[in-house]
Amino acid sequence: MKNGEYDHIHILIHLPTKVQLTKLVNSLKGVSSRKMKQYHPEPEQSAYLKNALWARSYFTGSCGGASIDVLKDYIANQNRPG
Numbered sequence: 395m396k397n398g399e400y401d402h403i404h405i406l407i408h409l410p411t412k413v414q415l416t417k418l419v420n421s422l423k424g425v426s427s428r429k430m431k432q433y434h435p436e437p438e439q440s441a442y443l444k445n446a447l448w449a450r451s452y453f454t455g456s457c458g459g460a461s462i463d464v465l466k467d468y469i470a471n472q473n474r475p476g
Contacts, residue, residue, distance in 0.1 A: 404469045404472060405422075406462075406465055406466065406469060415454055419452050419454075423447075423448040423452075426447075426448075427447045427448060430447055431447075
């Protein structure tokens with residue numbers, strides 16, 4: 395696994411202040427869930443049967459004045475599962 399743990403992802407997004415973060419997250423989860431089911435329709439997976447590919451929760455954070463390169467390095471160098 396690259397860039398983190400097996401059960402979560404890191405995404406670096408720059409968005410206008412007018413965009414509601416909750417709507418963005420819900421949209422990302424919905425579209426990616428539909429795509430996963432489309433390309434990997436294995437019905438025996440419990441997450442598919444429960445219609446719960448994503449947890450209801452999420453975490454967001456701001457990066458202050460860090461440069462894009464610093465942020466990319468941070469994401470790329472996250473601990474990997476052992």
